[in-house]
Amino acid sequence: MTDDHSNRTEGEDVGEDGESTPDDDSLTYADAGVDIDQSEAATAALVSAVGESAGDYAGLLDIGDRYLALATDGVGTKLLVAEALGDYSTVGIDCIAMNANDLVAAGVRPVAFVDYLAVDDPDETFAEQVGEGLRAGADGANIELVGGETAVMPEVIRGLDLAGTCAGLAAKGAVFEGTATPGDTLVGFPSSGIHSNGLTLARTAVTREYDYTDPCPFGDYDTVGEALLEPTRLYTHLLDPMRESGVRAAAHVTGGGWTNLERLGGHRYVIDDAFDPQPVFEFVQSLGDVADAEMHRTFNMGTGFVCALAPEDAAELTSGTDGRVIGRVESGTGVSIRGLEL
Secondary structure: OOOOOOOOOOOEEEOOOOOEEEOOOOOOHHHHOOOHHHHHHHHHHHHHHHOOOEOOOOEEEEOOOEEEEEEEEEOOOHHHHHHHHOOOOOHHHHHHHHHHHHHHHOOOEEEEEEEEEEEOOOOHHHHHHHHHHHHHHHHHHOOEEEEEEEEEOOOOOOOEEEEEEEEEEEEOOOOOOOOOOOOOEEEEEEOOOOOOOOHHHHHHHHOOOOOOOOEOOOOOOOEHHHHHOOOOOOOHHHHHHHHHOOOOEEEEOOOOHHHHHHHHOOOEEEEOOOOOOOHHHHHHHHHHOOOHHHHHHHOOOOEEEEEEEOHHHHHHHHHOOOOEEEEEEEOOOEEEEOOEEO
16 A cells, blocks of 8 residues: 555556546456445345335344344355365354444344355365354354355355354344444454455455465465455454443444445544554555555455544543544545545
8 A cells, every 4th residue: 555645546647637547457346346336226226125124234123122133244255265275264254253243333232143055066074164164253253153054056156155144132222323423533443354345356456466375475374365364353342342432333344445434424534543454455455556545445454343432432442442543523524544535
C-alpha cells in the first residue's frame, strides 16, 4: 500500500483533466468477477420480494422477553485456495466466525450453529478436515454445533461449498441500538488477515505471478496459499465488554471493506488511527496493482471489527481488550481513511 495519498493512489494515472484514471493492469473487484453494486442490487431485489425483517447484521425474531437472532453466511472462494493446498482444516473456523461475528455486531450472543456442506463427490478426508475446523470454531465462539446437511450434487457443485447459520439469543434491552451518533468515538479491533471476503480479488492478483503452493515471501507462512487461508478472527469475546461500555452500534468489516461503517447510520466516519494492514494486503495490492481506494472498499485492511460509543466510555472498553480508538463520527456522509474518501 502506498504511503502518499495526497495526489493519487498506486495503480492510477492522472489524465489530462487532472482526474485519476486506473492503469490498464490495475485490478478491481469487479474485474476479478465480483461487482459489489450488482450484488447489492440483487440482494435488494431479494429482500423486496421476501420482505424485510428487523435487524441488519442478523434477523431478529421477537419471542417474548427476548430476541431470537439468525445470521447466515459462507466461506466463499477461500475454498478454492483450500482445494489447491488439499487442506480444509481451517475453513470451518471461517464459516463459524463469519456468522458469529455478525451476531456480535448486532449485540447478540451466539449460541448454536448448523452447517451446510455441498459437494460434487463425497470424500472422507476433506469432510473430516472441514469438521475439525467447525469444531475448533465452535469451541472458540463457545457455541454448540447442533446439526447440518451434506448434499451431494455433482450436476450443480464443482468441488464443494460450505455455509452455515448461527442462532443467538438476547434480551430486548441488550441488543445494540444499531445507530451511531455524531460525536461518538470509534473503537477498532485488529483482524487476523484477509478473513473471508475479497478472496476473488486476492486470488486473481496473487496468481498473476504465484501458485498457491509457492513459498510465501513474507511472515511465518510456508506457502502463499497458507497466508490466504489464515482463519477469520472471532470477536465473540468482545460482546460483554461492549455491552458494559455502552456501545451503541458495531460493524463487522466484511464484504465492502470500510464502507461497512455506513451501516452504523448516515454519518461521516473519520478514521485517523486504523490498525496497520498485515503484509498479505501489501502483497495482494502490489501483485494486482490495486488502487488504495479499491483495497479499502474490498478488504478489512487490518481492522476487522469497529464499534461506536460515547467518548467518555471508550477508555473502559480499550483497557480490557486489544481495541483502540481509531476515529470518530461526524455529521455528513462517507468514510475518510488514510487520505481516502470512500
